[in-house]
Amino acid sequence: MNKKNMVIGNVVSELGFKSFCFGERAWRWKKRYFSRFSINPYEGINPHTVIVGESGVGKSNATKSIVISLHESGTKIAILDPHNEYIGISKRISAEIYDASTNGINIFDLDGISERERASEITGMLKRNFRLGEVQGYTLYRCIMYTYNVMSARGRTPNIHDLIYSVKIFKRNSNTTSEKNVLEGIERRLSLLDTGAFHRSVGMNEVVSMNSIFLLSGLHTPEAQSIYIEGFLRKVYSYMLSCRHKDSGMLYIVIDEAEKLGDNPIIGKLAAEGRKYGVGIIAVSQRAKPIDNDLRGNAAMFISFNVREPEELNYISNFIAGGNEMGRYIEVKKAVRNLRRGYGIVSKAQGRNPFIVRFEGVRSEDNISFSILQAARDGINVTGLREVLKMHGDADIEAELESLTKCGKIRSCVMDCGRYSGVWYISESHNSAEHDVAVKMISAHLLSIGVKNRVYNNSYGPDIVAFCNGKSIAIEYETGSKDLESTVKMVESRKGKYSKTVVVVNDKKYKEYSDRFDDAVRLSRLDSDDFASKFR
Numbered sequence: 001m002n003k004k005n006m007v008i009g010n011v012v013s014e015l016g017f018k019s020f021c022f023g024e025r026a027w028r029w030k031k032r033y034f035s036r037f038s039i040n041p042y043e044g045i046n047p048h049t050v051i052v053g054e055s056g057v058g059k060s061n062a063t064k065s066i067v068i069s070l071h072e073s074g075t076k077i078a079i080l081d082p083h084n085e086y087i088g089i090s091k092r093i094s095a096e097i098y099d100a101s102t103n104g105i106n107i108f109d110l111d112g113i114s115e116r117e118r119a120s121e122i123t124g125m126l127k128r129n130f131r132l133g134e135v136q137g138y139t140l141y142r143c144i145m146y147t148y149n150v151m152s153a154r155g156r157t158p159n160i161h162d163l164i165y166s167v168k169i170f171k172r173n174s175n176t177t178s179e180k181n182v183l184e185g186i187e188r189r190l191s192l193l194d195t196g197a198f199h200r201s202v203g204m205n206e207v208v209s210m211n212s213i214f215l216l217s218g219l220h221t222p223e224a225q226s227i228y229i230e231g232f233l234r235k236v237y238s239y240m241l242s243c244r245h246k247d248s249g250m251l252y253i254v255i256d257e258a259e260k261l262g263d264n265p266i267i268g269k270l271a272a273e274g275r276k277y278g279v280g281i282i283a284v285s286q287r288a289k290p291i292d293n294d295l296r297g298n299a300a301m302f303i304s305f306n307v308r309e310p311e312e313l314n315y316i317s318n319f320i321a322g323g324n325e326m327g328r329y330i331e332v333k334k335a336v337r338n339l340r341r342g343y344g345i346v347s348k349a350q351g352r353n354p355f356i357v358r359f360e361g362v363r364s365e366d367n368i369s370f371s372i373l374q375a376a377r378d379g380i381n382v383t384g385l386r387e388v389l390k391m392h393g394d395a396d397i398e399a400e401l402e403s404l405t406k407c408g409k410i411r412s413c414v415m416d417c418g419r420y421s422g423v424w425y426i427s428e429s430h431n432s433a434e435h436d437v438a439v440k441m442i443s444a445h446l447l448s449i450g451v452k453n454r455v456y457n458n459s460y461g462p463d464i465v466a467f468c469n470g471k472s473i474a475i476e477y478e479t480g481s482k483d484l485e486s487t488v489k490m491v492e493s494r495k496g497k498y499s500k501t502v503v504v505v506n507d508k509k510y511k512e513y514s515d516r517f518d519d520a521v522r523l524s525r526l527d528s529d530d531f532a533s534k535f536r
Contacts (some may be wrong), residue, residue, distance in 0.1 A: 006069030007360075008062075011035035012343065014355040015331060027331045029356065037346065037357045039069055039301070046300050047250065047280025048271055051344075052288045052316065053305025058342040060085050060256075062303060063284050064362040067254060068092060071211060075250040078236075079213045080229050082257050086213050087370045089362065095211040097370060099427070101218030104197040105231035108148075108158045111238035115152070119144040125230055128264070129223045130189045139182050143167050160198040164190050192221050194458060196430060197228055204239040208251050218377070226260045233266045240270075240277040250278050258283035259290040268294035288316050302347045303357075306339040313337060320347045320354050368400050369409075376410055376427040378444075379437040385425060401425070413437055416507060418527040420445070430457065434506070438477045438523060439463045442504060445526055451535050462494065462501070468535045471499040477523075480509030488516060502534050 013029040049066065053059045064086065067077055071093040079086050079095070090097055107125065110118050123141045126132065132140065147166040151158035164187060171183040197219055206212070214232070219225045236253065253270075261267055267281070271294045274280055285291055288304070289312060296302075296319070304320060307313045317333035335345055335356060342361070347354040368389065375388040389397055404410040404427075411433035412425050420441055429436040439457050443464050446453045453466040453475075462474035474494045478487055487503070494501045503520045505513040510522040521531050 006040065006073055007036045007038045008065040008069050009037040009357045009359040011037050012356045012358055015328070015335075015353045025325065025327065027325075027328045029331065029335060032355070037355075037359075039066060040073070046271075046275040046298050046349075047252070048274070048295060048299040049280075049282045049301045049303065050288070050291060050296055050299045051282065051284045051303045051305075052286065052291075052307070053344070054286060054307055054309075056341070057305040057339070058344065058359060059284055059305055061342065061362055062305075062344060062359040063254060063256075063282065064089050065359055066282065067252075068362065070250075070252055075252055076208060077211045077252045077254060078207050078232075079254040080216060080232065080256060081213055081254075082216045082225055084215050084217050084370075084374075085256065086254075087215075090213055090370070093211045095213045096206070097373075098202060098212060098214045099218055099373065100197050100214050100216045100225075100228055102196045102427075103202045103214070104195075104200055105228055105235060106157065106159050106199060106201040107227065107231040107234075108160075108163075109201055109235070110157070111235060112242065113238075115145070115148045119148060121234070124265075125227060126189075128262075129226050129230075132186070132189075136182055136186060139170075139179070140186055143170055143183075143186070146170070159200070160190060160193045164194055189223075192224055193227065195219070195224075197224065198231075201235065204235055207236075208239065222260055225257075229255060229261060230264060230266055233270060236279065237266060237269055240274070240279050250280060252280045252282055254282045254284065256284045257286075258295075259285040259287050261292065262290050263292050267292040271295040271298040287312055288319065300349045303344045304336055304339075304347075305344045306341070307336050320345060322347070368397070369404060372397075372400055372404060372425075373409060373427040376425040379424050379426040379440040381415075381420070381422045381424050383422070415441070415523070417441065417523045418525070420526060421524075432479060432481070435477055435479050438479075438504070442475060442477060442526065445531075446535070449532055449535075462498070465498070466502075466535060472497075473535065474498040474501040476501060476503050478503060478505045478509065478513065480506045480512070484512060484516065487513075491517065500534075504531075 011032045013031050015027055016030045017025055017027065051059050051063055068089060070077055077093065107122055108118065119141060122144055123137055126140060127137045143166045144163060147158045147163050151162055167183055167187045167190065171180055171187065174180045174183060216225045216228060219228055270279060270281055271292065281295060283291055283295055302320065304316050307316055313333060313336060317329055317336055321329040321332045332354065343356055343358050345354050346357050371389055375385055386397065405412060410425050410427045411429050412423055413433040415421055415424050415437060424437045426433050426437050436457065439455060443453050443455050446466055451466050451468050453464050455464050457463050463477050464475040466473045466475060491501045491503065500519055503513060503517045504523055505520055507522045507524050514520045519534060521534065525531055
């Protein structure tokens with residue numbers, strides 16, 4: 001393990017004494033020459049770092065420099081990435097890439113604590129993120145405990161999907177309108193989390209044994225991202241307390257847009273106890289004030305890039321100046337306000353004075369695997385995929401596809417549907433690849449013929465709802481693998497809520513389905529007038 005200082009930039013100037021004037025010290029920025037800025041994760045009071053600054057000023061570049069240096073020093077890194085900004089360094093740090101929408105965190109995992117304790121934690125987590133009141137919080141706690149009781153009897157750990165079902169049961173059995181309204185509000189919020197992200201947890205053994213990047217862009221709401229991050233940190237904390245990690249080297253967790261978490265109990269715990277278990281946090285944020293107080297107070301290094309918003313500027317300047325000397329504060333404030341892109345002021349807990357650093361640029365690399373996964377999120381055929389991957393030049397696309405297919409990150413199917421026929425790939429299939437590709441394909445085709453629609457593709461609603469002539473039409477795709485009678489019951493349940501239900505079916509099963517449904521269409525006729533006529 002390399003414990004040497006890792007250079008990531010040049011020190012431009014340092015704040016120091018200019019002179020004494022009428023008994024007070026005068027401060028100025030003194031030029032520094034041939035001075036390199038380096039970090040060492042094994043030195044300092046604790047391993048935490050806070051990086052703040054406005055958008056586009058160089059925060060991500062500095063964070064990448066730090067991450068690469070940490071990797072070269074032998075530490076492990078887990079990056080929680082809301083905007084896929086760190087993909088470009090994934091190969092350089094040999095990181096495993098996880099799409100958070102399919103590689104999830106089950107917040108119901110007990111991880112060594114009791115059901116009541118976990119239920120209380122989950123309630124607090126959801127209350128904070130969805131801004132629930134006390135009545136909603138108590139009702140939610142009852143639903144969570146009921147879910148634990150039911151699933152324990154079945155011998156398995158519950159998940160968000162089970163909790164939503166419990167809320168439906170409570171709503172069905174509620175006696176008052178006010179209680180029903182509370183439950184409907186809870187159900188509406190929880191539905192934002194009913195994705196693969198919150199059904200099954202990635203193993204912590206994998207996370208602490210290799211570098212990893214968790215892509216959060218597939219979680220489309222700030223609440224879902226925030227809950228995912230908090231759930232991830234809680235799992236790290238539980239793993240940390242099990243003492244399995246402290247002897248295996250350092251683990252740094254990079255949290256981009258850390259302001260989403262605010263003053264969060266789990267951040268405070270990790271900030272206070274992380275060092276003795278070998279866990280450090282690098283919090284990256286546009287604003288310093290919303291970051292958890294314990295993390296700010298325990299950070300060994302605070303880096304500020306350009307900030308112009310007055311309240312935030314005053315706060316950061318006061319924090320870096322670290323005292324009540326007005327001259328020092330004024331000099332720091334001037335510097336923060338006038339920093340150029342790529343320049344940051346660094347304040348160390350063990351350092352006497354802050355200094356300005358020009359961070360070295362980090363060159364990002366194209367990642368063909370990530371490009372394929374992104375292009376195939378909604379399903380894409382071979383022709384479309386080749387068009388998207390032109391930027392990778394002579395890269396061996398077939399080899400990458402084979403590799404991604406073998407490890408289960410991408411799935412393929414052969415579709416027979418007119419001009420949409422051919423081999424298709426999908427990277428985020430919740431059901432079979434054929435089913436999810438067909439659903440996305442039908443939605444795209446409807447848009448191409450001027451029919452607005454919305455994809456649901458979950459157990460609580462149709463695969464697609466189309467909107468035309470003031471009516472809502474449910475669309476279901478059936479591969480034929482499901483029992484026909486269950487499809488009949490499902491279509492019956494759509495009556496009253498939708499003007500009609502169109503069943504699109506795999507050609508092999510079309511005859512069987514057409515005998516039972518008037519509005520059945522074979523998939524191969526997707527681009528025909530027969531299908532379009534259903535929406536006129």
